[in-house]
Amino acid sequence: MQILVWGGSFFLLAVMGEPIARETGWGSHWVYGALSLGLMTSALLAPLSSRLVSRHGGRVQLAGSGMIVAAGLAIMAASQTLPVFMLAWVVIGVGMAAGLYEALFATLGALYAERAGRAITGITLISGFATTLTWPAVAWLIEQVGWRYTCIGYAILLVLATPLYLKVLPQVRRLEVRAVPAPGDSSSLDRRLYLPLIWIFALGAIIMTAVSVQLVVVLQGLGHSLASAIALAALLGPSQVSSRILLMLAGKRHPIWTALISVVLIAVGLFLVACAPGATAVGLVLFGLGNGLRAIVRGLLPLALMPPAQYVAMMGKMSRPSLIGQAITPLACGYLQQHFGAMGVLSALCVLALISLILVLSVLPFVRHSASV
Numbered sequence: 001m002q003i004l005v006w007g008g009s010f011f012l013l014a015v016m017g018e019p020i021a022r023e024t025g026w027g028s029h030w031v032y033g034a035l036s037l038g039l040m041t042s043a044l045l046a047p048l049s050s051r052l053v054s055r056h057g058g059r060v061q062l063a064g065s066g067m068i069v070a071a072g073l074a075i076m077a078a079s080q081t082l083p084v085f086m087l088a089w090v091v092i093g094v095g096m097a098a099g100l101y102e103a104l105f106a107t108l109g110a111l112y113a114e115r116a117g118r119a120i121t122g123i124t125l126i127s128g129f130a131t132t133l134t135w136p137a138v139a140w141l142i143e144q145v146g147w148r149y150t151c152i153g154y155a156i157l158l159v160l161a162t163p164l165y166l167k168v169l170p171q172v173r174r175l176e177v178r179a180v181p182a183p184g185d186s187s188s189l190d191r192r193l194y195l196p197l198i199w200i201f202a203l204g205a206i207i208m209t210a211v212s213v214q215l216v217v218v219l220q221g222l223g224h225s226l227a228s229a230i231a232l233a234a235l236l237g238p239s240q241v242s243s244r245i246l247l248m249l250a251g252k253r254h255p256i257w258t259a260l261i262s263v264v265l266i267a268v269g270l271f272l273v274a275c276a277p278g279a280t281a282v283g284l285v286l287f288g289l290g291n292g293l294r295a296i297v298r299g300l301l302p303l304a305l306m307p308p309a310q311y312v313a314m315m316g317k318m319s320r321p322s323l324i325g326q327a328i329t330p331l332a333c334g335y336l337q338q339h340f341g342a343m344g345v346l347s348a349l350c351v352l353a354l355i356s357l358i359l360v361l362s363v364l365p366f367v368r369h370s371a372s373v
Contacts, residue, residue: 002127007134009096015139019147034089036327041093043323049097050316058107063165065099070155077151102319105299109311120299125244132237196363203356204294205322209329221342239288255300256367263360265290267353274346
C-alpha cells in the first residue's frame with residue numbers, strides 16, 4: 001500500500017507531468033506546481049492526522065488514505081480546466097497526509113511502541129522500490145491508453161488494494177496523548193533536541209525533493225547527455241534500498257548514529273557531484289545510501305527519544321516544516337536553475353547538507369547523554 005500511495009501521489013508527476021502539459025496546453029510550471037499544492041495541503045493537515053491516529057489507532061485512516069488518493073486521481077482524470085486539476089491535487093494532498101510515512105510511523109508507534117523500529121525499517125526498505133515499480137508501469141500505461149485512463153486504472157487498483165491495511169493491522173486501543181506537552185514535563189522532548197531535529201528532518205526532506213525534481217536537469221547542465229543523466233539518476237534507487245538492507249543486517253544501535261552516517265554520506269555525495277565530475281557516479285551512490293537511511297531515521301530517532309504516546313502526537317507536528325519545505329522546493333530550485341544554472345542548485349544543496357551535518361553533530365552529545373547511548 002505504501003508503494004501504491006507514494007507512486008500515485010508524490011512520485012506521479014515525474015512521469016505524468018509532461019504528457020498532461022502536452023495534451024492540455026497548461027504550463028509545465030502549473031502542472032508540476034500542483035504537487036506543491038498537494039504537499040502544502042498535506043503539511044497543513046499533518047498535525048490533525050497524528051491526532052486522529054492517537055484517537056483511533058490509524059488502521060481505518062491508513063485504509064482510507066488509498067480511497068482518498070483514488071478519488072483525487074479520478075478528479076484529475078476528469079479535469080478539463082486547470083482549477084479542477086488543482087482541486088484534484090488538494091484531494092491527493094489530503095490522502096498523503098492520511099497515509100504516507102508520518103501517519104504510518106505514528107500508527108506503528110501506537111501499535112508496537114519501542115518494538116515499532118523493526119517494522120518501520122522493513123516497510124521503508126520495501127517502499128524504496130516505489131519508483132522502480134510504479135514509474136515504468138505508469139509510463140507504459142500512458143503510452144497505451146493515455147494519462148487520463150491511467151489515472152482511472154491506478155485509482156481502481158488503489159481501491160482494490162485498500163483492504164490490505166484492514167487485514168494486516170490490528171485494532172489498537174485509544175492512546176491518552178497530549179498534543180502539546182506541558183512545560184517542564186519530564187516526558188516531553190527537550191527543546192534543545194526538538195528544534196534541531198525539526199531542522200534536520202526539514203533539510204533532509206528539502207534536499208531529497210530537490211534531487212528528485214532536478215537531478216536529470218542538473219546533470220545535463222553539468223554536460224551529461226540526457227541518456228547519461230537518466231542512467232546516473234537510476235543509481236539512486238538501488239543505493240537507497242542497499243543502505244536499508246545494510247542497516248537491517250547491522251543489528252540494533254541508537255538511531256542518532258544512523259542519522260550521523262546519513263548526513264555525512266549525503267554531504268560527501270553532493271560535494272563529489274559538484275566538485276569532481278569524474279566521480280559523479282560515486283557521489284550519487286553515496287547520496288543514495290545516505291538518503292535511504294534518512295527515511296528510517298525520520299521514524300526511528302524520535303521514537304528513541306520520547307514515550308510512544310507522545311511520539312504518536314508529535315509525528316504530525318514535526319513533519320509539518322518538512323512538508324512545507326518540500327512544497328516550496330520545486331519553485332526555489334526552478335529559480336536557482338534559471339538564474340544560476342546547475343552549479344547554483346548544487347551549491348545550495350551542498351550548503352544545506354553541511355548545515356544538516358552541523359546540526360546532527362551539535363545534538364549528538366546531548367542525545368548520547370539523555371538516551372544513555
